[in-house]
Amino acid sequence: GNSVTQMEGPVTLSEEAFLTINCTYTATGYPSLFWYVQYPGEGLQLLLKATKADDKGSNKGFEATYRKETTSFHLEKGSVQVSDSAVYFCALKDFQKLVFGTGTRLLVSP
Amino acid sequence: GAGVSQSPRYKVAKRGQDVALRCDPISGHVSLFWYQQALGQGPEFLTYFQNEAQLDKSGLPSDRFFAERPEGSVSTLKIQRTQQEDSAVYLCASSFGDMRVTGELFFGEGSRLTVL
Numbered sequence: 503g504n505s506v507t508q509m510e511g512p513v514t515l516s517e518e519a520f521l522t523i524n525c526t527y528t529a530t531g532y533p534s535l536f537w538y539v540q541y542p543g544e545g546l547q548l549l550l551k552a553t554k555a556d557d558k559g560s561n562k563g564f565e566a567t568y569r570k571e572t573t574s575f576h577l578e579k580g581s582v583q584v585s586d587s588a589v590y591f592c593a594l595k596d597f598q599k600l601v602f603g604t605g606t607r608l609l610v611s612p
Numbered sequence: 613g614a615g616v617s618q619s620p621r622y623k624v625a626k627r628g629q630d631v632a633l634r635c636d637p638i639s640g641h642v643s644l645f646w647y648q649q650a651l652g653q654g655p656e657f658l659t660y661f662q663n664e665a666q667l668d669k670s671g672l673p674s675d676r677f678f679a680e681r682p683e684g685s686v687s688t689l690k691i692q693r694t695q696q697e698d699s700a701v702y703l704c705a706s707s708f709g710d711m712r713v714t715g716e717l718f719f720g721e722g723s724r725l726t727v728l
Contacts, residue, residue, distance in 0.1 A: 546703070
């Protein structure tokens with residue numbers, strides 16, 4: 503079946519460091535891909551998405567590019583802030599539902 | 613309300629008890645989903661409603677799990693004869709339209725169930 507694999511966390515960075523969280527997928531065809539974020543004490547919320555190959559999703563300084571050659575959708579940010587500390591989930595759309603990865607915790611220290 | 617509301621936020625049950633978890637989706641949202649999130653894991657799909665119709669229940673782990681949405685708005689997830697392995701956070705999410713088109717889900721904060 504369709505699945506998503508994320509790098510294990512936690513990822514620990516200092517403020518203003520460069521962030522990459524790896525995500526690869528296994529799927530039939532080319533599903534839409536998503537990054538969701540869960541801040542402490544809050545529900546998951548959509549961060550960005552890409553619906554077809556070579557699309558780049560971006561939001562709040564985060565970016566991810568849909569790479570069908572490597573079946574990847576890595577999340578990047580050039581300069582992280584303490585407020586970016588959260589759990590990040592990569593997901594793909596499988597018909598009506600989303601299939602999520604296991605999540606990667608990001609900890610950013612001042 | 614402005615967002616997806618779930619209750620109770622925390623529930624402790626003794627093994628063998630029945631529990632009911634409630635979800636109030638965003639007003640007007642057609643699609644409603646239940647997910648189960650074990651500690652340190654990602655959300656796992658349980659079931660999906662479009663209005664009052666339950667279109668997919670393939671993720672329900674056993675016949676002890678039952679979900680309903682009788683009037684196409686509020687939904688209840690019921691777990692009968694709870695077991696320790698049912699301990700998890702149960703997430704409800706809603707979407708304005710058909711997920712095949714929109715792809716974005718709005719999540720509640722979840723109901724954390726602990727079975728002793």
